[in-house]
Amino acid sequence: MAATAQESSKGDTKKENIFAFKGFNVSADIFGCAYRLIGNSISGEASIDANLGHWLFPVVEVGYGSTNVTNSDNGIHYTAAAPYYRVGVNYNFLHKWGAKPADSYPYLAARFAWTNVKYNVDAPPLIDPIWGSEVPLTLDGVRGTALWAEVGVGVNVKIWKNFRMGWSVRYKLRIKDSKANNSNISYIPGYGNNTGSTFGGTYNLIYEIPINRK
């Protein structure tokens, strides 16, 4: 039996499927490009979500991130690049059943994300403090996998006709990262530096494709 909610506008008692499909939103994240201005990483991202009853938005996000950085303290040069993927939902927590859909709404976001990254390391040789020998360390094309979860808040605002924009801030929690025989992943595309947790953000330009505006 389908879940329903009371349609209370104009006093009628018509029941509506609370998961009724209302349309799509396609969007592009431009916040990742701004990382280049403040760091050595850059990413681009596109997403599509389905509007279910104006309150629940299952979403798929696909992006590509890369970094090219040298640590001036230890001289290590690290490059990495890979696509990343997220699936999850946005929840419009101010949605009123039976009311007209809001032009703008806040939402809670939850995501599960993963990437399979390829990275290269060019490090100065390791110097044995006792024997004095030097051992080189250069890694090419090492592959690693990372899984993480994201939760956060965001807003989606109507700008003009079907054009919208929005932003979100997210707390990211690493679930798992693979370790190669002789290295760890240092930068995870879509996540950031490989720490146990971190924050991130998105700034989206959105185009709404309505199917049913009710």
Next chain:
Amino acid sequence: MKSIKQLSLWLKAIALLFAICTFGSCDDGSDCSMNNTSYNRVRLYSVNPITGKESVATYNGQLSVALMIEGRDSIVINRLTSASELTIPVSYAQQRDTVVLIYDNMYTDTLYVEHTNTPYFISLSCGTGMFHNLTGLQHTQSFIDSAVIVNHTINYDPNENIKLYIAQ
């Protein structure tokens, strides 16, 4: 009234976000090892001849440790008293180290430690390190009765790698 309610929900959402971070152990990647050197950790043991039970032993005299480097010995631990545990450096390039234990500057034992070497990239901020895997162990028997590798991996973990059973 409606706007106050919306503001309240917003504040709750933001508070939730920070609460998750606070209790979710955010870290800034500053968990680098203070010492980028891995050591072979050796502990002395003795076995009670009656019960057969082993226990950590202490050498009550002065114990020094030297490494043979290009035919000459180089002291790395000098006249340690009441020694029960030794942290011994491992060579980066060799696959067999010669470790000399010097008891009271009079008697010696020699350990021949065989190992592999793996240069390791830890992270961009923590740098690199050298890890090892113990593959073999021989020894002389002045004071050492027997020796056994209990943990083959030598990295930054403070695990015991070798048990040295000293004669009673």
